[in-house]
Amino acid sequence: MNRKELIAALANKTGGSKADADRNVLALLDVISSTLKKGDKITLSSFGIFEVRERAARIGRNPRSGERLKIKAARVPSFRAGATLKEALNGVK
Numbered sequence: 377m378n379r380k381e382l383i384a385a386l387a388n389k390t391g392g393s394k395a396d397a398d399r400n401v402l403a404l405l406d407v408i409s410s411t412l413k414k415g416d417k418i419t420l421s422s423f424g425i426f427e428v429r430e431r432a433a434r435i436g437r438n439p440r441s442g443e444r445l446k447i448k449a450a451r452v453p454s455f456r457a458g459a460t461l462k463e464a465l466n467g468v469k
Contacts, residue, residue, distance in 0.1 A: 412453055422460035429454045 377385070379401070387397040408426055411418055417427035433449040457465075 420458070422458045424458045424461055425456045427454050427456070428452070 383394055383397045383401055386392075386401065387394045390397065408418060412426060412428050415428055417425055419425050428451050431450045431452050434447050436445050436447045437443070438445060
């Protein structure tokens with residue numbers, strides 16, 4: 377599902393307009409991004425946790441040339457699925 381399909385599905389599910397659904401999706405993504413940027417995490421009970429993880433600097437390898445290169449340390453977004461989401465995906469009720 378791409379963003380356009382998500383907006384259409386959200387509008388259909390809520391009975392609202394696509395414009396309202398688009399604004400809601402943008403607002404949600406903005407809140408998630410700004411919260412993670414501050415280093416905080418978002419816990420959506422039974423759905424999952426959005427958080428930032430620190431990735432250490434490391435040595436990598438260029439797959440074409442085999443040349444070794446340094447990869448800088450980075451902060452990366454992470455999502456851990458909650459129990460209810462995992463159960464829904466695996467058909468457990």
